[in-house]
Amino acid sequence: MASIKEQFEIPGTLKTWSYALIGIGAAALLYGMFTKGFGSDEHEQVHFWGTLMYNSIFWTLVTNAAMFFLCFSTMAMAAWMQSFRRIAEAISTLVPIFGGITLLVLLYVVLSHNHHIYHWLDAEAVAKDPILKGKAGFLNPTFFIIWTTLTITLWSYFGYRMRQISLEADIAPMDADTAHKYNVRSMVRSGFFLVWFGLTVASTIPWLWLMSIDAHWYSTMYSWYTFASSFVAGMALIALWLIYMKNKGYMELSTSDHLHDVGKFMFAFSIFWTYLWFSQYMLIWYANIPEETIYFKNRVQGSYKPIFFLNLFINFLCPLLILMKRSAKRNFTLVAFMAVLILFGHWIDFYQMVMGSLMKEHVTLGWLDFGILAFFVGVMILMVARSLASKPLIAKYHPFLKESILHQV
């Protein structure tokens, strides 16, 4: 182990780039906030808060997906990912930060009673509307605020507990008995996260945060669709950081065999995402009931048509055809390219999920979207790098590390 670089030193270029991105992003964010967000035009308000909302929700779910990856791997006693688990941990440290931003944005939207974003916030409209009245037990400000706060707090807390137990593997070699107990404790902790993840990301949270924008409409596929979208983007983010660290000469123990399996996740969950996309679309298309097709009307036939099909092209056809070959998943350049493409594709996916309902008439993709995206990317780069630098890069006494080093695909 002597030759392993355990300590990450943040390169100057990374800092420069992230500060530049944060600077540009913050400028766009603040300019947008004061000209649009707090402006007098309601249409502009919806534009700004909607854009900020889908960006913060996207990045919260994507960074949370890294912790989900760690937890289900721990639960399945997977060993192969141990050699780069600190990358997933570092990405998951962003959950409190991005979750906090999401919480602030959602609190502002709900407390300012912006019923142009969440129609169910309009008490008068709800009183006259039998459908919304029926949903009022779930779609009401009190429940929304409590559940959102609880969700983000517990994601952060359970994630923190998982990262803490990972640090125990840095202290001293474990004998068989200690290692066994360590594994059991890790599995219990990951269990808490997984159950809470199932209750939130895989069900209630996408309903509350995203689906309730179309308050009358519902789809039973929606939460899984959101989960698949954020998970595949999360795997792409892990792949990107793994490749970056390899390029800088760290992560010696992770090889193209590890990248191959990360690539398999990117490939498989792109297909899974498409499966859910299609299951949602096909049933609504087939039944052709106006209350249901309203969601797709402006997306398939209206101004969002190019974005809608671009989404399918980037997130389905490209991963399917490009990542299918074994040699493609083992090629660092190609996986890096695909990871960026998938992250961008699912960002576009979240864009059309939110803005396709808020700005039905025209596509608003512009400086505000890319500015806020730059802000989030900048924060992500800086904070992940800091988190990586604050801990050893290898959990060197982890019971499964040896198996991970020998991993071969």
Place this chain on the structure above:
Amino acid sequence: MAQKKFVVGCFDNENVLFPAVKQVRTAGYKIKDVYTPFAVHGLDHALGMRETSLHTAGFIYGITGTTTAVSAISWIFTKDWPLNIGGKPHFALPAWVPIIFELTVLFAAVGMVLTFCYLCQLAPGVKKHHFHKRATDDLFVMVIECTDKTNTDDLKALLSANGAIETDVQVAEEGWWFGTYDKEDNLYNEKQLA
């Protein structure tokens, strides 16, 4: 039936097997195959075998299935027997996707199984020479092809020096044949186990 001469070396440990494979290959001998009781990770690389093309075949079968499904359904529903189903257009692509998918999977699966059997020369009634009975149980059996110039004694000595617990020379059928074995013998007679 082409008879050939082979030198067979048996190993009881895969950690001994890998260096032995390397030694035999660097000495310039041609290894026909190594028969193992279970799939050994990395042995195909050690033997210098090329990557299988089964995936590529699978992809071709898959797109054949896709093409078959798309052309068949579109011809049936738009030309041959157009039906009005719930007022949907005749060319109703979303409704076809499940069937297109199923045919893709079916073609790929059946095609790959048949190709696999063909590549491995497996079929009902096909017989092949067994180099060692215990290859399916607990021995790693390395089979080396001999040429006219091969000195079998040298080769046996090399194998033994690299940890083979048993070596012998066999003249056997190289490929496969239909029919029976010359003599059927018990896999587990007491003499062999002892």
